[in-house]
Amino acid sequence: MTHDDTRTAPHLGDIPEEDLDQALDLVYLAFHLTLPDKTRTYHRQLLRDCTRIGARHGGRLTGVAGAHRLTLSVPGGQLPCAALDFVSVAPTHRRRGVLTSMIDELWRRCAADGQPLACLWASESAIYGRFGFAAATEAFRVEIDSSRPLALRIAADRRPLRLIDPAAAPALLAARYDASLADRAGRFTRDETWWRTQVLDLDGALGGDDRDGFGAVRVVVLGADGEAPGGYAVYRTRSANDSRPGAVAVTELEAESAPAAAALWSYLAAIDLTSAVRIHARPADDLLFSLAADRDQVRVTGQEPALWLRLVDVRAALTARSWAAPVDLVLDLSDRALPANAGRFRLTATPAGATWTPTTDDPDLALDVRELSACYLGGTPLRRLAHAGLVTEHTPGAVRRLDAALETEWLPFTADND
Numbered sequence: 048m049t050h051d052d053t054r055t056a057p058h059l060g061d062i063p064e065e066d067l068d069q070a071l072d073l074v075y076l077a078f079h080l081t082l083p084d085k086t087r088t089y090h091r092q093l094l095r096d097c098t099r100i101g102a103r104h105g106g107r108l109t110g111v112a113g114a115h116r117l118t119l120s121v122p123g124g125q126l127p128c129a130a131l132d133f134v135s136v137a138p139t140h141r142r143r144g145v146l147t148s149m150i151d152e153l154w155r156r157c158a159a160d161g162q163p164l165a166c167l168w169a170s171e172s173a174i175y176g177r178f179g180f181a182a183a184t185e186a187f188r189v190e191i192d193s194s195r196p197l198a199l200r201i202a203a204d205r206r207p208l209r210l211i212d213p214a215a216a217p218a219l220l221a222a223r224y225d226a227s228l229a230d231r232a233g234r235f236t237r238d239e240t241w242w243r244t245q246v247l248d249l250d251g252a253l254g255g256d257d258r259d260g261f262g263a264v265r266v267v268v269l270g271a272d273g274e275a276p277g278g279y280a281v282y283r284t285r286s287a288n289d290s291r292p293g294a295v296a297v298t299e300l301e302a303e304s305a306p307a308a309a310a311l312w313s314y315l316a317a318i319d320l321t322s323a324v325r326i327h328a329r330p331a332d333d334l335l336f337s338l339a340a341d342r343d344q345v346r347v348t349g350q351e352p353a354l355w356l357r358l359v360d361v362r363a364a365l366t367a368r369s370w371a372a373p374v375d376l377v378l379d380l381s382d383r384a385l386p387a388n389a390g391r392f393r394l395t396a397t398p399a400g401a402t403w404t405p406t407t408d409d410p411d412l413a414l415d416v417r418e419l420s421a422c423y424l425g426g427t428p429l430r431r432l433a434h435a436g437l438v439t440e441h442t443p444g445a446v447r448r449l450d451a452a453l454e455t456e457w458l459p460f461t462a463d464n465d
């Protein structure tokens with residue numbers, strides 16, 4: 048008789064480098080993936096650079112979780128963030144608490160590594176709320192009908208547009224991207240490798256020149272050679288055939304101003320032999336929606352949660368962000384998984400900074416860490432969650448006051464999971 052180990056608690060530990068292939072096999076099993084060698088090599092490298100948590104039964108890996116060590120823009124600053132990825136449990140061992148125990152281990156690793164935040168992209172929205180994660184940024188899929196000229200309400204920046212060698216893009220465009228982090232929370236700092244792989248796919252690990260039928264990556268820059276770019280777009284094109292029109296797929300567009308954005312959108316919409324521009328992720332307050340003279344020409348074709356965020360160290364997270372308005376409130380915070388965060392705290396925030404101190408005073412608001420995580424980047428109004436009965440307001444006006452303090456000029460936005 049074989050021993051049934053599926054009922055016993057897993058043994059948790061690191062995944063050493065020699066087990067990386069075993070770990071990837073489990074990931075591909077759980078995600079039903081068969082991938083080319085190039086992609087596997089890329090994933091192997093990503094996983095090697097992660098904090099790696101393995102769950103084992105009888106020495107065999109039955110659960111894998113990786114956490115990239117990233118830096119996330121938050122209102123007024125940047126914070127270390129564990130970005131959970133590769134989460135997989137063997138189909139023979141599912142729904143027995145393996146993921147739950149790996150998440151508990153993740154909290155220990157975050158504390159040891161000084162990461163006050165954790166984040167992820169969820170394969171299914173039902174999984175991660177129970178662990179205190181909440182959707183903190185939203186992404187809209189957008190399509191421009193470019194079968195006719197794109198009509199915009201302002202004049203475009205008249206500086207020249209030029210196509211550059213994508214290999215030169217990281218060095219040329221990094222400053223423009225980095226500048227956007229100060230405006231928009233929810234974005235990651237990038238190194239050269241991230242640009243080369245995630246943004247430009249220069250080595251073809253993510254599909255390269257045949258990504259859903261779209262060809263080579265193109266990079267268009269606004270501004271003359273030698274000038275700091277006023278904006279850029281990373282895109283690919285697909286020619287028309289009998290069953291579909293020609294199209295442009297935009298991976299990323301950054302612009303320093305509305306006229307710069309107008310110039311780039313106009314360029315993309317005017318590419319010959321194409322009649323649609325598709326953008327996989329834009330924020331709800333994207334300038335394009337306001338610039339379009341005919342909103343019917345710019346359609347939202349999908350809307351989904353993008354970044355799921357979890358405040359792991361609430362005090363560190365709250366005292367590191369900036370605040371739009373002064374606020375002085377007592378919050379009764381629940382956090383089942385991380386009791387150090389739970390209890391009554393006085394949040395005293397001014398535009399100069401914040402404190403978060405334990406108190407025995409009566410609470411103005413009661414909420415779970417999940418709701419605080421949803422609102423932290425400024426993308427979810429707290430009042431929306433209060434209307435839904437997920438936040439209790441003990442002192443009338445407290446929700447409004449906290450909302451005013453959490454507010455950001457621009458919505459947070461995360462677009463790095465194409």
Ligand SMILES: CC(=O)SCCNC(=O)CCNC(=O)[C@H](O)C(C)(C)COP(=O)(O)OP(=O)(O)OC[C@H]1O[C@@H](n2cnc3c(N)ncnc32)[C@H](O)[C@@H]1OP(=O)(O)O
Pocket residue numbers: 077078131132133134135136137140141142143144145146147148167168169170171173174177
């Ligand atoms: C950041 C990322 O990488 S997202 C990718 C997540 N991975 C995948 O989708 C790959 C395929 N799925 C899997 O490998 C697994 O099913 C996992 C990782 C999603 C879940 O692992 P499990 O070990 O089964 O989860 P665990 O047993 O700890 O479940 C904890 C709770 O979450 C619930 N849960 C787990 N997965 C799901 C799901 N897909 N949908 C709804 N509820 C779920 C369980 O029912 C359980 O609820 P309970 O506490 O009320 O009993």
